[in-house]
Amino acid sequence: MFISPMQPMKAEEPFNSEEFLFEPKLNGHRLIVSFINGQVNMYTRNNNEVTRQYPELFNVPVDSGTDAVFDGEVVRLREDGTNDFEGLIQRYRIGKITKIKDASRTHPVQYYVFDILYLNGKSLTHLPLVKRKEILARILKPSGYYHVTMSIEHEGKALFKVMEDKGLEGIVAKKKNSDYVSKRSENWLMVINYQYLEVSISAYRRKEFGWLVEHEGRTVGCIEGTISTEDRKAFYLLAQSLITGQDRHFVYVKPVLKIRVRFRNWTSNHMLRTPEYAGLSGELKKPLR
Incomplete structure (x- = not known):
């Protein structure tokens, strides 16, 4: 039953x-x-x-x-x-x-x-x-x-x-x-009981929304879900000058734009388990001109 x-x-x-x-x-x-x-x-x-x-x-x-x-x-x-x-x-x-x-x-x-x-x-x-x-x-x-x-x-x-x-x-x-x-x-x-981490955005999806993020030079996850329109706009405006290439799925950018994420724990292959967006940091926090 x-x-x-x-x-x-x-x-x-x-x-x-x-x-x-x-x-x-x-x-x-x-x-x-x-x-x-x-x-x-x-x-x-x-x-x-x-x-x-x-x-x-x-x-x-x-x-x-x-x-x-x-x-x-x-x-x-x-x-x-x-x-x-x-x-x-x-x-x-x-x-x-x-x-x-x-x-x-x-x-x-x-x-x-x-x-x-x-x-x-x-x-x-x-x-x-x-x-x-x-x-x-x-x-x-x-x-x-x-x-x-x-x-x-x-x-x-x-x-x-x-x-x-x-x-x-x-x-x-x-x-x-x-x-x-x-x-x-x-x-x-x-x-x-979330853990928190600052990561760099290294790519964004070409179709549905998603950011690939890296930490210490390696990809550790993909951030999806609820991110405000203002924060997305801030990212896309800055990202246009940082594009390094693209493929069928992603547009790659220099990993200099940082965000904070929260996640449950690290997996055995050093990936973030269920990462969530927790706010802007670094260059993305500066006012756009």
Whole structure:
């Protein structure tokens, strides 16, 4: 049974509130686990069935005869306890069943459950979050691969500081009395622990918008998304005198125009993971004449 997951909106700063529970934001991918009539099925947030990918999660730790649907995050952990997102994606992409079985022993995943959506023939999505949490704690028996995600009351700033100090993903704030809706909702708010960096623009796309950016002489990502009309105009006016060449996809410029970006972390091949534009710097900040 697939239930389309509830999605958080973004908040820029951590906060304290008596109305919210605060949870660590783990660096993995969303996983809906359905255990009905003894049959386990696993789905990504986009309703792609991935049951065969994670055989270590086949034994759902609930009492015999229990039917349930759980929502959570599947992650890979390094020996030091930090999230290995790239290792998880490698696991996700394995195709051969024999290699999947081998990887489940040598590079196992962990499933951190933060919600229960269905129990023994009844939907629980109409219940407030705190009630669902109580049911989850009673139904799921933590095991070597299944864990109930910790949550705390009120102290969102303190939890974010812990995540920041450990270099982890951030936090999610969830309203205690909120029901579960299969859409993005302001009752769930994620606060990302971004890293910031100054980079140089080395090229721009010829068709749809995008800037190739470099750091210390090598390309580290492509910036897309929301950039103000004023900032784009400032770039294009200055870039015309800096063009060094072009191909089918990009116009290349001298990498002297700088911007600030924020991103989640570096990938193993030294690229920015999910970079976002964070403002102008250098020459682009000067008034145009």
